[in-house]
Amino acid sequence: MRRVYLDSNSTTRLDPRVLEAMLPFFKEYYGNPSNIHNFGRETKEAIEQARKKVSEFLKCDPLEIVFTSSGTESDNLALIGTYKAYGVQKDHLIISAVEHNAVRKAAYFLKKWHNVKVTELPVDRYGQVDPDDLQKAITDKTYLVSIMHVNNEVGTIQPIKECAEIAHKYGALFHTDAVASAGKLPLDVNELGVDLLTISAHKIHGPKGVGALYIRRGVQIESILYGGEQEFERRPGTENVPGIIGLGEAVKIADAELKAGMPQKIAALRDYLEAQITNNISEVCINGHPQNRVSNVLNVGFAYIEGEALLLNLDLEGIAVSSGSACSSGSGQPSHVLLAMRVPLKYINAPVRFSLDKYTTQKDLDYTIEVLIKVVKRLRAISPLGQI
């Protein structure tokens, strides 16, 4: 059976060049980077090379990069670590209603255990935050505003620069989760005007279990783990050396491919998929901003179908897609992103997120469309939700 992977926003296939770069750090170079002997110095030096690559990717200084275990940990460190540093004077946090759970749940933790006041900014029908709403919500008690650069479920791009300017006017820090934009849009922390920025390796053809947080020089942040002095005392724990090397290689490749026009190629395939779906299947709704969205995501709502049934039927034919965030799939709850966007009830039960990458081919899409037309027809014919 043909296998088609259209779930790159959940995770991506490791680029073979990344694997090659990592392998010596499993076999030959195994020293602990905290040791001053030769074995330790080798891996320490390799980590610093990777830090330099990440800093070039984000256009910042290498000393402003902290390696973590994931996008999730970077988001937690951004929200909780700055609260620990600034929370005595300020107790207000602003996030958007469409953040990934790594931000949402860290915010809810702060609310429940530290009495932080959390404001969730609404989004419009396309999933975009209105900077005027931020202007209305922010006060001189706001310590941090956290708004994702790109939404991972629908691909909508947020007005980060405008929002960061508003945050700074009120003396608040600004964090953005750039997990879904890395490799798809150029990232320049000064251009965006952010103080903190999260990336994750496994969304850009790097390994799982490694991420980074950009922390602007001068920003105070306290570690959320307790232990050693690694990562400038901001993230204790012996470093995941092969993972960090993999992240360094993954961002280097992503940067080169970005400059060579990879997102445009992927967008052409995504647009082809969208046209084929809208031309061949009735009563579908495209979720996300029609223009301000990244190249690789297409989120479609299908009326009169249950999402799980659609996903499972596609899976039986070898096609991997997801209903939104990998973390919320299987929960049976409508996506908080689609709810915040007020997607009509008719379309909210069966959202399918097709997320493409550099390995996606036209043949993959033609097969997907052929199967999708068949499956949607079959499910609608037996649907208890009405309409054939």
Ligand SMILES: Cc1ncc(COP(=O)(O)O)c(C=O)c1O
């Ligand atoms: C926008 C966004 N932020 C954070 C994360 C979490 O990253 P990780 O899987 O590295 O913990 C994800 C993963 O789905 C994501 O899509």
